[in-house]
Amino acid sequence: VAYAGDVDHIAVAAPSQPVSSTPCRIGFVGAGQIGEPMVRRLLGAGHQVRLYARRPEVGERLGALGAGLVDSAPAVADGADAVITCLFSDEQLAAVAPEVLAAMPTGSVFVSHTTGTPGTIERLAELAWARQIGVVDAPFSGNAEGVLAGSLTVYLGGNGDVLARADAIVRAYADPVLPTGPRGSALRVKLLNNVLFASISQLTLGAIEAGRGMGVTEDALQDALRVSSGGSHAADYIRELGGAEAYTGRVAHFLRKDVEACRSVAADLGVNLGPLLRAAADGPIDVHLS
Amino acid sequence: VAYAGDVDHIAVAAPSQPVSSTPCRIGFVGAGQIGEPMVRRLLGAGHQVRLYARRPEVGERLGALGAGLVDSAPAVADGADAVITCLFSDEQLAAVAPEVLAAMPTGSVFVSHTTGTPGTIERLAELAWARQIGVVDAPFSGNAEGVLAGSLTVYLGGNGDVLARADAIVRAYADPVLPTGPRGSALRVKLLNNVLFASISQLTLGAIEAGRGMGVTEDALQDALRVSSGGSHAADYIRELGGAEAYTGRVAHFLRKDVEACRSVAADLGVNLGPLLRAAADGPIDVHLS
Numbered sequence: 001v002a003y004a005g006d007v008d009h010i011a012v013a014a015p016s017q018p019v020s021s022t023p024c025r026i027g028f029v030g031a032g033q034i035g036e037p038m039v040r041r042l043l044g045a046g047h048q049v050r051l052y053a054r055r056p057e058v059g060e061r062l063g064a065l066g067a068g069l070v071d072s073a074p075a076v077a078d079g080a081d082a083v084i085t086c087l088f089s090d091e092q093l094a095a096v097a098p099e100v101l102a103a104m105p106t107g108s109v110f111v112s113h114t115t116g117t118p119g120t121i122e123r124l125a126e127l128a129w130a131r132q133i134g135v136v137d138a139p140f141s142g143n144a145e146g147v148l149a150g151s152l153t154v155y156l157g158g159n160g161d162v163l164a165r166a167d168a169i170v171r172a173y174a175d176p177v178l179p180t181g182p183r184g185s186a187l188r189v190k191l192l193n194n195v196l197f198a199s200i201s202q203l204t205l206g207a208i209e210a211g212r213g214m215g216v217t218e219d220a221l222q223d224a225l226r227v228s229s230g231g232s233h234a235a236d237y238i239r240e241l242g243g244a245e246a247y248t249g250r251v252a253h254f255l256r257k258d259v260e261a262c263r264s265v266a267a268d269l270g271v272n273l274g275p276l277l278r279a280a281a282d283g284p285i286d287v288h289l290s
Numbered sequence: 291v292a293y294a295g296d297v298d299h300i301a302v303a304a305p306s307q308p309v310s311s312t313p314c315r316i317g318f319v320g321a322g323q324i325g326e327p328m329v330r331r332l333l334g335a336g337h338q339v340r341l342y343a344r345r346p347e348v349g350e351r352l353g354a355l356g357a358g359l360v361d362s363a364p365a366v367a368d369g370a371d372a373v374i375t376c377l378f379s380d381e382q383l384a385a386v387a388p389e390v391l392a393a394m395p396t397g398s399v400f401v402s403h404t405t406g407t408p409g410t411i412e413r414l415a416e417l418a419w420a421r422q423i424g425v426v427d428a429p430f431s432g433n434a435e436g437v438l439a440g441s442l443t444v445y446l447g448g449n450g451d452v453l454a455r456a457d458a459i460v461r462a463y464a465d466p467v468l469p470t471g472p473r474g475s476a477l478r479v480k481l482l483n484n485v486l487f488a489s490i491s492q493l494t495l496g497a498i499e500a501g502r503g504m505g506v507t508e509d510a511l512q513d514a515l516r517v518s519s520g521g522s523h524a525a526d527y528i529r530e531l532g533g534a535e536a537y538t539g540r541v542a543h544f545l546r547k548d549v550e551a552c553r554s555v556a557a558d559l560g561v562n563l564g565p566l567l568r569a570a571a572d573g574p575i576d577v578h579l580s
Contacts, residue, residue, distance in 0.1 A: 180510045188506045189514045192497045196520030207482045216478045220470045224479045230486030232522035271504050279569040
């Protein structure tokens with residue numbers, strides 16, 4: 001399982017199914033490690049894509065495949081049925097999205113792939129409301145390979161027609177697509193998943209360490225967890241990445257980032273994730289909670 | 291965690307795979323909810339079974355299938371190649387096993403299915419050593435239906451010829467059979483699995499509760515966990531048992547017992563399960579740690 005640079009988590013994705021949706025005019029902002037293969041899949045599914053690419057080489061590659069290149073983020077919105085943003089952080093989303101929304105046609109749909117705060121999505125929805133632009137939070141799990149295979153896991157927060165239109169478009173690269181409830185719910189589900197992943201990772205690494213201290217090899221414990229009640233996707237990933245030591249080296253950085261993001265979103269929402277955050281911070285991987 | 295049900299009326303299933311082991315003379319003590327179907331499967335695989343059954347109706351049922359009935363636990367050992375005990379607690383094992391071992395032939399094998407302490411197994415091994423009786427710890431995961439289907443998960447602690455002989459016999463009702471390392475290691479692996487199961491259960495129940503507090507339905511979260519990095523066998527069981535509330539009602543009792551057992555075994559072994567035990571105690575299910 002490949003762990004991509006600045007993305008969230010590896011997903012346990014089902015195989016992709018044939019994609020059939022009406023071709024749309026799509027604006028795209030954020031053609032990075034994940035966004036670039038998204039655009040490839042959108043073009044492959046027959047959509048028209050207008051793209052703002054900060055890096056010229058990305059624009060060249062995608063332009064050669066048929067993407068229309070524009071020289072600012074708001075310019076992607078011109079005539080678009082939908083705009084997709086795949087931005088790294090909540091700060092980037094909050095900075096870029098308002099001017100994009102201002103340029104979008106009445107009745108279009110805005111899809112954000114950023115694992116950000118529900119608060120930012122709500123502020124964007126307020127800006128979008130007067131012109132009936134639907135705003136959908138669409139955080140994902142997976143990596144660039146999953147996007148190219150059409151098997152990215154995408155969570156969608158939204159209702160009715162807006163949800164249906166976002167669903168039809170992201171299926172160019174996503175399967176499964178998981179509707180989680182009203183706008184903002186996908187970010188909440190992603191938050192809960194991430195803090196569970198972090199805490200189960202820590203507990204499993206702790207059990208491996210404790211096992212070593214009592215003469216149980218990591219392999220013996222992992223063979224048991226594979227078929228026993230204490231097993232988890234986190235335990236599977238530890239095994240697939242080559243064991244606790246390799247996993248800690250490769251995942252610690254992401255885990256810290258995720259836990260910190262969970263902590264701040266939970267505080268923002270005023271919910272108590274106490275035991276989950278304690279378990280996430282209390283293990284072999286050093287997670288500093290501010 | 292064994293969710294044993296009423297097995298009387300369930301027919302003996304054919305072995306999932308052809309069980310080919312030389313027929314042995316097996317002594318059996320502890321024909322309860324799990325032990326009774328074990329005896330059925332041993333008889334079905336062609337073994338001779340000598341049985342001490344405290345409850346006359348169990349003796350009648352198994353006698354009708356060909357088990358030889360004796361009137362004391364040590365009497366099952368007469369001429370046995372192997373003795374299997376399936377006793378409820380470490381205390382029962384410590385009380386019954388010494389006189390059984392004393393009656394076993396030189397060079398035979400003693401298999402204990404109790405999820406007890408490594409200390410008790412070591413004391414039994416000391417008693418068994420002089421007459422080259424092999425002692426194998428064989429805790430299991432599963433229920434009576436799994437036994438009857440030949441699909442009980444059994445962990446085996448032991449080496450060499452003793453392990454091979456125990457493996458060949460328990461395969462009458464077990465698949466997978468997981469060798470975990472030297473004698474005592476199966477109990478350690480089971481301990482680590484159980485404390486992981488308890489703590490992951492608590493974290494997942496906590497995430498479901500937190501989700502409810504922020505407008506995420508249990509179904510939406512569970513749909514996500516099924517295919518996302520935060521998923522686990524515990525989350526699967528919560529779903530299969532009908533949700534967090536039903537799960538808490540049915541599993542709380544077992545979880546408390548498991549966590550208390552883990553705590554005392556860890557203390558016995560002098561190992562630190564601190565974060566794991568804290569996470570196991572720190573959730574919606576009330577687990578009192580003494």
